[in-house]
Amino acid sequence: MTRFRSGFLAVVVVVGVLVAGTLVGPRAVPTDFFARMSGTATADSDALADSIAQRLRRAHGADALASAPYLRLTFALDTPDGTRVIGRHLWDRTTGRYRVEWQKAPDSVYVALINVRKGTDSLPEGTVYRNGTALTGDAETEARRTAYQRFINDMYWLLAPLKVADPGVNRTYLPDSSTATHDVLHLTFGDVGLTPDDEYWLYISKGTGRLDRWAFHLQGMDDDAPPQVYDWTEDTTLTAPEGPVALSTRKAAVNGSQAILTTDLALPSQPPDGAFSTPTPLLDRPEN
Incomplete structure (x- = not known):
């Protein structure tokens, strides 16, 4: 039996918003997005990217989260028609249950x-x-695969800023894309996870060090499809054994009408x- 690697992104990378087997999200971004968001890495830029990534992890409490034995959340989709719960999760981070x-x-x-992990x-x-x-x-095999996809997708919508150094x-x-208020990191992936050709652009506040926005272009999308863009808002602070953990509970589509909710958060x-x-x-x- 092959064991999955330990650690979240070592196990999986990312997929998009998985709702009933489809990707959902806005496409209201400039048509020249890829040209504007490209860049060539140098030794200096690599060092700066690593420094910004570590600051992002610290701002969200990555080391403190590592001390939390359990993580719980509800993943939901908020639209003008109402809020729909997609999945409820409980993770034993020590054993993988x-x-x-x-x-x-x-x-x-x-x-x-x-x-x-298994x-x-x-x-x-x-x-x-x-x-x-x-x-x-x-039927059981397909449902188990769906459960694993829910783990991949829903946890990454919660923990992405803590996983940038995995x-x-x-x-x-x-x-050229960074501003006076935000640093921009471009994330790509090696031969890991289910969708290694995904790309992400993270807009990181220079003031707080936290993630304010991301854009992404996923492996299953057309090559010329515009990225989907979401603002990360409504941070909440949880207390782990070794300190505070700051997590966004609402990711709102830019120029769109939907939001991804990660609520009922608890450690x-x-x-x-x-x-x-x-x-x-x-x-x-409620009692649970």
Whole structure:
């Protein structure tokens, strides 16, 4: 059995906003975006990119997060039609045990109990239940793959600024795109993760050191498709054993009408009873 590498981005890189199997987001960006956001790395720019990346990690509390044994969140999509919960997550960051709950239809509620450190071919070990009954065969395999994609996608929308220095991440500082208020880093990836041809542009506040905006062009998009752009807003501060962790709870589409929500954030010292064994939903209960 092949083990996934430890560490989040060493396990996976990124995908876009995964909602019902599709990528969603605005395209209201200049048509010459790629020409304007290109740059050539030099030894000096590489050193500066690394320095900015480390400042970004510190500003969001990456080292403090490393001391937190559990991480919990709800991933949702906010549109003019209302807010829709996409998935509820609980991660045992020490062992890799993972619980994610989602609803595919009014009468189909899924609970995946997997381990994101164990498995083969991007398919983690574990079991997925529908309405409390364990799935089998192809249906179970596909549901387990969906659970793993939810882990990849939803956690990266929360933790991206803390993962910029992970193995396999290439950073380039773009001086011509940076401004008096923001440094811009261009991220590409080595031969890691599920979608190594993704590209990201991070707009990092010179005042706070935190991520204010990102743009991305994903591997599955047309080569000439404009990037999608989101503002990272509504930071909240959580307390980990070794200090504060600052995370954005709302990513709002620029010139668009939707937002990605990462809410119900918590760094519990212990999980709810039965968190990694109960086959029916429990993360939607206020007491949990």
